[in-house]
Amino acid sequence: MPLVSGHIASVNVRALNPRAFLGLRLSNSDSPVFNAEITYSYLVGGNSFSGIKRREFAEEQEAWEFLRDLEDKSVEVHYNPRKPAASWLSESSLQVLLQTRPPAPPASSVDSTSVIPKWTVPFLWFFAALSLLGLVLSLSVHIQALLGKTMPLEYWGLHAGIFVVWFPAVVVAQRRTGKRARKDYWKAALQGAPAWVRYMTFAFLYYAVGNFLLFMANAPGKHSGSPTSAELRGFSGHWMAFYSAAFAILYAAAVQPSGPSCANGHIVPQDEPYCPFCGQSPKHRQ
Numbered sequence: 001m002p003l004v005s006g007h008i009a010s011v012n013v014r015a016l017n018p019r020a021f022l023g024l025r026l027s028n029s030d031s032p033v034f035n036a037e038i039t040y041s042y043l044v045g046g047n048s049f050s051g052i053k054r055r056e057f058a059e060e061q062e063a064w065e066f067l068r069d070l071e072d073k074s075v076e077v078h079y080n081p082r083k084p085a086a087s088w089l090s091e092s093s094l095q096v097l098l099q100t101r102p103p104a105p106p107a108s109s110v111d112s113t114s115v116i117p118k119w120t121v122p123f124l125w126f127f128a129a130l131s132l133l134g135l136v137l138s139l140s141v142h143i144q145a146l147l148g149k150t151m152p153l154e155y156w157g158l159h160a161g162i163f164v165v166w167f168p169a170v171v172v173a174q175r176r177t178g179k180r181a182r183k184d185y186w187k188a189a190l191q192g193a194p195a196w197v198r199y200m201t202f203a204f205l206y207y208a209v210g211n212f213l214l215f216m217a218n219a220p221g222k223h224s225g226s227p228t229s230a231e232l233r234g235f236s237g238h239w240m241a242f243y244s245a246a247f248a249i250l251y252a253a254a255v256q257p258s259g260p261s262c263a264n265g266h267i268v269p270q271d272e273p274y275c276p277f278c279g280q281s282p283k284h285r286q
Contacts (some may be wrong), residue, residue, distance in 0.1 A: 044079060130161075131243050136156055
């Protein structure tokens with residue numbers, strides 16, 4: 001498609017409430033989504049046209065940071081030669097503007113309350129390793145239970161072990177998400193973790209729900225003595241979910257301080273091409 005030089009006429013941020021259909025919310029969160037809007041204009045054949053570029057953010061501050069210093073700037077616009085009114089801003093042309101603008105002033109840099117201090121990294125690795133050990137043992141108990149076998153009573157220590165790793169995991173997650181409800185809570189809590197860690201966590205969470213429903217449908221009657229294999233299967237499903245979630249949160253926080261960051265200091269997830277806060281590329285990819 002042909003290119004033409006355009007001009008960013010204005011920028012704005014609009015709060016979008018969770019969408020609803022026939023009175024039913026389509027989102028599980030009551031938090032609004034903020035649309036960062038770039039209105040641009042351009043000339044084709046002496047005629048003036050305009051368009052809007054939008055990008056969604058979970059927080060208003062992030063949306064305004066993305067739009068910072070873009071107003072009144074020139075930008076390359078793609079348009080349809082058969083219908084000049086149809087146009088769009090490519091990611092490459094937008095990145096040129098984001099990368100060439102001056103750095104954000106210190107006051108608008110990353111919120112210090114959401115950064116994990118580097119001195120805590122050894123402790124994060126310790127509890128992450130403890131969570132992984134609990135996950136492996138829970139998985140072993142679960143497999144044995146599926147085979148109809150029981151385990152020594154000592155393995156019930158895994159039930160108490162959840163609290164040992166879950167408490168620091170919750171503290172870390174609240175620190176990274178700003179202790180407020182967010183549409184992308186898990187995305188923020190697991191920022192920096194490899195894709196396989198996130199997939200593993202959600203797989204265990206979904207499995208725990210299905211396993212619990214199956215356990216309740218076939219719950220054994222009251223009895224005395226050692227727990228049955230059915231009870232072990234039911235409990236171990238929850239153990240795996242909690243240990244895997246704790247491992248993912250702590251692991252993501254542990255690797256974040258050494259992860260790639262953009263020019264404004266924001267940490268950029270490994271699978272994201274651009275900074276989710278300001279739109280710039282990570283330093284090692286620029």
